[in-house]
Amino acid sequence: MNLRTGLLTSNSSVSNRRRVRFETLEGRRLLHGSSAAHTDDFGLIGSVGNDASDHTAGQVQFTQASSGTPARPLFRNSIVSTNLDFITADDPSTFESMAYLGRARREMPDRRPGTGLFANNTFIFEATFSDGNQVQIWLHPNFGSQQNAATYANLLRGPLGKLPESMRENLNHVVVHVGNETAFAESQANFFVLYSQNMLTRISNNDLEETVFHESVHAALDANNLNTSAWLSAQQGDNAFITEYAREIPGKEDMAETAIFAYTMLQHPGRLPAYVEQWMEQNNPNKLAFFADLYADDLTTVAEPPSDFGDAPDSYDTTLASDGARHAAVGPILGTLRDVDEDARAPLNGTSDNDDGVMFGAIGVNASMAAVNIDVSNAIDEEAKVDAWIDFNRDGDFEDPGENVLQNVTVNNGMQTLNFFLPNSLTVGENYARVRLSSEGGLGPNGLAADGEVEDYVIQILAPPVVESVVINDGDNRRSVINEVRITFDQVVDIDLTTGDAFEFFNQTSGQIVQDIPVIDNTSGKTVVEVTFAPGPSVNQGGGLLDGDYRLTIDPELIKLSSLDMDGDTDGQEGGVFVFGAGQVDNFYRAYGDFDLSGSVNLADFAAFRQAFGNSLGDANYLDQIDADSDGMIGLTDFANFRENFGN
Incomplete structure (x- = not known):
């Protein structure tokens, strides 16, 4: 293949579309200018060139396959021995759902001695993907319970969902055993075998996706490609191997080892270090061309799926251009509706989306904790993770200490209430909040997530309401008759008159409770309650209180601003019973004949x-x-x- 033109010199051909893609790789090739020699940080086999003298400051020299001397493998062992990130957490996944199909007898190959070929009561799950493909996962009955088996089945959601479609559609099923052996594949029956403890090791080493990709090549591609003239010609034309493992077993492992390097370079140019891509382009051009043809349909169809965006102002990283918070429109949902857009939708003011899954409780200006209700649906295996932020200092971002109020919190399908701590020195006003729901969790306030939803909100930090004044008889100082009390709050409040006695008038002289008749008026921008009295033991037929000392108490739990209780004792916090008439200063008494509010009839x-x-x-x-x-x-x-x- 001529790397400058992207044209093959063998019998294979590359489509015009793929030729352009491959030319781009050659045209933007960069030098790896870090040091004179590469170290084992990337699992390298010694030096990249023939010897250490091949390296010059800031430039790496490579041995060309066409020179007649095969280039040394770039990496020892296999791809899983490298620290390269071929597949990332942010890569879109086509995974949609996981269904449990029950238990049945299945063929469960196991290379350990003394194991049978078949297993009764195998746990069977089926993963469905947005491209229409389905892959079954068979788990050995030794997992013991459906829940344990589901845990390991769900570990394969991302790795399978991020495979090229052409590989996934030829993959029949995956076998999972309890154990710590290494994975292997069966190309004729289109499946591969994993072991539970080895899966966990692969996850801890951040290469389960690479392991699944490698074994999927064997299971899905080997049978139809290993012995073709196109692949054999590519091997012969290059005569160089990216890993030592591929060099040792070229007839079986070269394709599986090279496939993930080629796919990553073609689908994600620039993701691999420049020296790796340069080595591949110089030493494996024919294999790259082979995979460019093989993956042609995948590379044109695998793209970032439709996403759900937030709608806060773009200073919070909302739009695509700002790497805004966005989720592939699959998996768990906040509420029942999910917006799907190519970019954040104007106006960016926290109100334009279908935000139906989150309800913040009122946040008190002096409170130490607050709560939020999260309604989840469509969570995979009934479980998902929540991350949330509030811009408490209103500086236009979610980056300040204390603003990440929920971190990787587990939630389930349905409604749940989550509590979170508040910082000191809050001020009254509007604040933006962002809530992200995903299967993986641990998200930041921006960037792409493989599934779930993001919702942005405008929330209020409020001062709890207080009683502004209590006025007897419209301010008349005479106490011969008391037939009206007016209670004014400092803001409009909600008063619950059905649950209990929001207002209690008590005759301290006789020990009797007075039946009150409250009338509520909110027209002034504050709540004003005009209270009169029903005839009874402490009330005459004219509706006036009889002689005695009286006390008014107000239940703070029945007086609310949003969900904030009234601050009855004026300490700045919710709660505390309001009391009027406990002392002489309130002059809440009725004494017939006391015209001058002197407290005596003289x-x-x-x-x-x-x-x-x-x-x-x-x-x-x-x-x-x-x-x-x-x-x-x-x-x-x-x-x-x-x-x-x-x-x-």
């Missing part, structure tokens, strides 16, 4: 009574405050009441 009050005596409703000197029997006349009955209180 000669000054008698002078006022004498002036009103004998007058009727409509007369200039008539005082309804001392019409004790509400008959419209200040008469002998009223005088009897006054005389009884005189001097007290």
Whole structure:
């Protein structure tokens, strides 16, 4: 193959589309300018060139296959011995769902001595992918329970979902045993075999995806490609092997080892270190061309799937250009609706999306904790992870300490309430919040996730409501009659009059509770409650309180701003019962005849009574405050009441 033109010199051919892609690889090839010699950090076999003298400062020299001397393998052993990241967590996955099909007898090959070929009661799961393919996963009955088996089946969601479609469609099933042996594949029956403990080791070494890819090449590609003239010509034309493992077993392992290097270079140019891509282009050009043809359909169809974006302002990394928070539109959902867009949808103000899965409780300005309700659906294996942020200091990002309020928290299908801590020194106002749901969890506030959903919100930090004032008889200082109390809150509140007694009026003299009649008015921008009284043991027929000392208490749990309870004791925190009338300063008493709020009925009050005596409703000197029997006349009955209180 001529690398400058992308044209094959063998009988194989490359489509025009793939030729352009391959030319791009050659045209943007860079030098690896880190040091004079590569070290074992990447599992290298000594030096890259023939010897250490091949290296010059800032440049790596390679032995060309065409020179007649085969290039040395770049890596010892196999691809899993490298630290290269061929497949990343952010790569899109076509995985959609995992279904449990039950238990049955299955052929379960196992290379360990003394094991039978078949196993009864094998656990059978089926993974479905967005390209229409399905792959079954058979787990040995030694896993013991469906739950244990599901744990290991679910470990394969990402690795299988990130395979090229052409490989996945030719993969029949995966066998999983309990054990620590290495994986192997059966190309004629299109399956491969994994062992549970080895899977966990591969995960800890960050190469389970590479192991699955390698074995999938054997299971899905070997049978139809290993002995073809196209592959054999490519091997003969290059006469160089990327790994020592491929060199030792070229008839079986060269294709599986080279496939993932080629796919990564073609699908994700620039992901591999420049010296690796340069080695491949110089020493394996024919194999690269072979895989460019083999993966042609995959490379044109595998792309970032439709995604769900947030809608906060772009300072929070929302749009695609800002590497905004986005999720492939598969897997768990917040609520029941998920938006799917090519980019974040304007207006970016935290209100434009279908945000139906998260409800933040009101956040008090002086509170130490808050809560959020999370409604989850479509979670794989009934479980997902939540990460969330609040911009407490309103600086336009989610990067400050304490703003990552939920980190990798496990949630299940359905509604749940999660609590989180709040920083000190919050201020009243609007704040942006971001909630991300995914199968993997541990997400940052931006970037691509393989599944799930992101929702952005505008939330309020509020001061809990307080009682602004309590006014008796519209401010009239006379205490001969009390028939109305007005309670004003500092903001509009919700009052629960159905659960219990939000307001309790108590006659401290007689020990009787007064039945109140509250009327609520929110038209002034504050809640005003006008309270009158129903006739009863402490209330006369005219609706006025009888003589006595009174106390008003307000239950803070029945007075709310959003979900914040009233601050009854004015300490800045929710809660605390509000009390009016506990001390003399409140003057919450009824004493017939006390005109001047002196607390006693004396000669000054008698002078006022004498002036009103004998007058009727409509007369200039008539005082309804001392019409004790509400008959419209200040008469002998009223005088009897006054005389009884005189001097007290």
